[in-house]
Amino acid sequence: MKIAISYPPIINERGQTAMVSQNRNVQFFVTPTYLLPVVHAQAATWLRDLGHDVLWDDGNAQVKSFDRWYADVLEWAPDMIVFESTTPVMKFYWNLTNRLKQDLPDCIAVMTGYHSMRKPEETMQESATDIVMRSNHIDFVLSKLVPYMTDHADWRSSCDLEGLHIRVNNGEVRNTGNFKQVEPLDRSPDVDRNLVGWKNYAYENGNFLQTPGTYATSVIRDCTFGKCTFCRYNGPDLTFSIRSVEKSLDEYQRLIEEEGVREIFDDSGVWYRGQEARQFAQGLIDRGLHKKGCYFGLNTRFAYLDEETIRIMGEANFRFILLGLEACDDETLQRLNKGYTVGDVARNLEWFTRYGMHPHLTVMVGYYWQTSEQLQGTVDTVRELMFKGLARTLQVTICTPIDYTPYHQECLDGDVLLTDDYDDFDMSEVIVKTPIPHEAYYKAVRSMYGVVFHPRFILRQLLFLLSFRKRDWQFLFSYGWRALRRVRNHIFNLTSAGSSKSPPKPGSVSPQPDPVGAAH
Amino acid sequence: MNHKVIGIRDLTASTYVLQLERNGVAFKAGQCISLGVKDHGLNREYSTYSGEHETDFEFLIKEVAGGTVSCALRCVRPGDEVTFSGPFGSFVLDAPQDLSRRYLFIGTGTGIAPFRSYVRSHPDIDWQILHGVRTLEERYDHQDYDPERYTACVSSETGGDYHGRVTTYLRENPVDPDTICYLCGNSAMLTEVFDILREQGVSGNGLFTEAFF
Numbered sequence: 001m002k003i004a005i006s007y008p009p010i011i012n013e014r015g016q017t018a019m020v021s022q023n024r025n026v027q028f029f030v031t032p033t034y035l036l037p038v039v040h041a042q043a044a045t046w047l048r049d050l051g052h053d054v055l056w057d058d059g060n061a062q063v064k065s066f067d068r069w070y071a072d073v074l075e076w077a078p079d080m081i082v083f084e085s086t087t088p089v090m091k092f093y094w095n096l097t098n099r100l101k102q103d104l105p106d107c108i109a110v111m112t113g114y115h116s117m118r119k120p121e122e123t124m125q126e127s128a129t130d131i132v133m134r135s136n137h138i139d140f141v142l143s144k145l146v147p148y149m150t151d152h153a154d155w156r157s158s159c160d161l162e163g164l165h166i167r168v169n170n171g172e173v174r175n176t177g178n179f180k181q182v183e184p185l186d187r188s189p190d191v192d193r194n195l196v197g198w199k200n201y202a203y204e205n206g207n208f209l210q211t212p213g214t215y216a217t218s219v220i221r222d223c224t225f226g227k228c229t230f231c232r233y234n235g236p237d238l239t240f241s242i243r244s245v246e247k248s249l250d251e252y253q254r255l256i257e258e259e260g261v262r263e264i265f266d267d268s269g270v271w272y273r274g275q276e277a278r279q280f281a282q283g284l285i286d287r288g289l290h291k292k293g294c295y296f297g298l299n300t301r302f303a304y305l306d307e308e309t310i311r312i313m314g315e316a317n318f319r320f321i322l323l324g325l326e327a328c329d330d331e332t333l334q335r336l337n338k339g340y341t342v343g344d345v346a347r348n349l350e351w352f353t354r355y356g357m358h359p360h361l362t363v364m365v366g367y368y369w370q371t372s373e374q375l376q377g378t379v380d381t382v383r384e385l386m387f388k389g390l391a392r393t394l395q396v397t398i399c400t401p402i403d404y405t406p407y408h409q410e411c412l413d414g415d416v417l418l419t420d421d422y423d424d425f426d427m428s429e430v431i432v433k434t435p436i437p438h439e440a441y442y443k444a445v446r447s448m449y450g451v452v453f454h455p456r457f458i459l460r461q462l463l464f465l466l467s468f469r470k471r472d473w474q475f476l477f478s479y480g481w482r483a484l485r486r487v488r489n490h491i492f493n494l495t496s497a498g499s500s501k502s503p504p505k506p507g508s509v510s511p512q513p514d515p516v517g518a519a520h
Numbered sequence: 521m522n523h524k525v526i527g528i529r530d531l532t533a534s535t536y537v538l539q540l541e542r543n544g545v546a547f548k549a550g551q552c553i554s555l556g557v558k559d560h561g562l563n564r565e566y567s568t569y570s571g572e573h574e575t576d577f578e579f580l581i582k583e584v585a586g587g588t589v590s591c592a593l594r595c596v597r598p599g600d601e602v603t604f605s606g607p608f609g610s611f612v613l614d615a616p617q618d619l620s621r622r623y624l625f626i627g628t629g630t631g632i633a634p635f636r637s638y639v640r641s642h643p644d645i646d647w648q649i650l651h652g653v654r655t656l657e658e659r660y661d662h663q664d665y666d667p668e669r670y671t672a673c674v675s676s677e678t679g680g681d682y683h684g685r686v687t688t689y690l691r692e693n694p695v696d697p698d699t700i701c702y703l704c705g706n707s708a709m710l711t712e713v714f715d716i717l718r719e720q721g722v723s724g725n726g727l728f729t730e731a732f733f
């Protein structure tokens with residue numbers, strides 16, 4: 001079978017591109033940022049290993065215009081095309097699928113991703129999609145579904161693999177039941193780097209302090225915690241699964257020794273903790289991989305990694321640590337089910353910085369209950385953490401309900417959403433009713449980003465860099481550059497928020513994501 | 521939020537029950553709470569072990585060799601406070617008011633914790649527990665369960681209800697496909713049991729899992 005795993009370029013009328021990939025809240029940015037969708041890359045590898053003709057078709061990373069991308073797809077004429085959905089690009093995908101099904105009627109259109117997973121009926125109704133996959137384990141499902149299709153001409157009516165909505169020939173939709181993924185993650189292959197053109201993703205990514213960088217095959221699928229209300233990794237059908245430490249270490253070794261990778265980021269919702277975290281970091285040291293000039297980075301959460309584990313990670317050359325600091329008041333953290341308190345934050349950051357790591361904070365504002373005191377508390381605490389050198393970089397976003405997460409559902413139930421147009425869910429503006437004017441949240445975002453221009457912060461960064469080895473001076477530039485780029489992007493987004501927004505349409509526009517994950 | 525420790529009840533050399541004040545916190549049986557030692561800056565999730573209507577909270581905790589939080593919590597004393605966030609999670613009974621359902625709860629080690637919470641909260645439901653442990657002493661609080669409904673699969677010692685692992689037991693004693701199955705414990709057990717139950721015809725709609733690690 002000819003299978004395209006496709007990420008069409010989605011560019012809005014402001015010339016910004018959106019990138020859709022797991023664990024990302026779509027944002028439109030002018031600056032190119034290419035993130036490897038790891039699970040889909042594993043799916044592509046697995047299908048190729050099964051003998052299928054797989055096209056890794058990321059129009060963003062391959063720097064194509066929409067028209068060029070579309071023409072290439074038509075020319076290649078896949079038997080199956082796989083897309084990844086999330087709320088702000090749903091209308092784009094529905095339009096695109098309809099157009100594609102007219103031009104390639106025999107191509108089976110498969111919609112994956114967290115939005116359609118939660119609302120499969122909607123995508124079946126709004127578009128000519130053939131299959132909605134109610135699973136984030138698309139590698140496991142496709143590896144069974146595709147062979148079934150090739151063996152059974154009547155697959156639409158006979159396939160009983162769970163977790164699918166299938167359009168049957170008479171237009172009816174078959175629901176094959178709830179999906180439950182409980183299979184060892186080790187059964188899914190490591191990403192084939194050549195197949196996905198890893199170098200396309202190796203340079204333009206804010207998570208990399210050095211290049212070429214790459215994303216590891218994630219050690220955890222979903223999230224070990226998985227309780228935060230605004231996060232996609234939350235639901236009764238999601239159970240985290242974990243890759244074996246040795247298998248992951250083997251991949252790191254190959255990436256460093258065979259591909260010459262200088263930075264590896266693991267994009268798992270939350271990386272290993274406890275024993276596995278220590279074994280992994282110690283494994284890097286035992287294999288001598290900590291001395292190869294390669295840095296390691298990951299997403300984690302507060303109150304998860306203990307000091308001894310962090311010490312070993314420092315020795316193993318971990319650097320970029322992405323932590324979600326969703327708010328700095330305990331009421332909000334509790335309402336979001338974050339499972340940590342403000343009191344945990346400074347202590348954890350002290351450990352990371354003590355052992356040479358670079359905490360990057362992902363902060364959010366704009367919850368429908370957020371008062372000016374709560375907002376100011378976040379601004380003050382974040383600025384203080386940056387001034388003290390307890391965090392090195394930050395990203396501030398507007399909390400936008402998406403993908404029918406519990407927070408999204410809460411907003412719907414509480415009637416606080418100001419729009420039901422999915423195009424408005426792109427994080428460029430506050431779309432919920434709030435106790436204070438929306439402008440206050442935008443001002444808070446600017447105030448937090450503004451810290452990077454403050455002499456106190458600049459002095460702190462310089463002192464920090466002076467305490468390091470000489471080559472770490474590069475961070476001064478990468479920090480400064482990244483910080484300025486973010487500030488520029490965000491200020492651009494916020495100042496043009498709400499101005500002449502129109503949905504991206506296939507053939508006219510296309511969406512691009514934020515360089516780092518939304519929050520953890 | 522902090523909760524006061526009422527006591528620690530040792531069950532084995534490595535496993536204990538931590539008893540905390542309830543402080544009016546409502547929860548659904550099977551949810552978990554993030555607990556930690558005050559001012560340590562760390563926490564871990566623990567499933568509720570006590571019932572929804574009980575005065576205090578109870579948690580069944582195994583002290584993991586080299587572990588951080590599970591070991592630190594064992595050293596707390598009555599009157600100390602521990603950090604407490606939650607309840608969280610959706611590993612709860614779907615429709616406990618529907619008494620026509622038959623439940624099979626399969627847990628290994630401390631994975632029995634949410635099931636004790638289920639049966640203490642909903643004493644009228646029709647349940648069976650299959651508890652996988654290595655030794656007889658790991659049949660934590662087994663006297664609390666109706667022996668007709670509790671089967672201990674003890675892998676390293678004889679004298680339990682079944683000598684062997686839960687997976688072998690399940691292969692020898694197939695499950696009625698209409699049974700609603702809840703699985704809790706380590707991921708390796710979950711995947712193996714999940715496969716066995718699917719082969720025996722249990723639908724994905726009737727299977728619920730909670731991985732501890």
Ligand SMILES: Cc1cc2nc3c(=O)[nH]c(=O)nc-3n(C[C@H](O)[C@H](O)[C@H](O)COP(=O)(O)OP(=O)(O)OC[C@H]3O[C@@H](n4cnc5c(N)ncnc54)[C@H](O)[C@@H]3O)c2cc1C
Nearest residue numbers: 274275564565566567581582587588589590630633732733
């Ligand atoms: C939703 C959820 C509910 C949980 N409920 C319970 C519970 O009710 N009782 C309980 O004892 N634990 C429970 N756990 C596990 C608990 O959260 C911690 O992982 C465990 O106490 C170890 O923490 P630590 O800081 O001591 O060890 P760490 O230093 O974090 O080491 C963690 C390692 O210990 C091992 N481990 C973790 N839990 C266990 C266990 N129960 N038995 C044997 N080995 C283990 C694993 O290898 C794990 O990677 C639960 C986990 C989750 C995700």
Ligand code: SF4
Nearest residue numbers: 223226228231269520
């Ligand atoms: S926000 Fe982070 S910690 Fe919370 S569920 Fe999502 S990935 Fe896990």
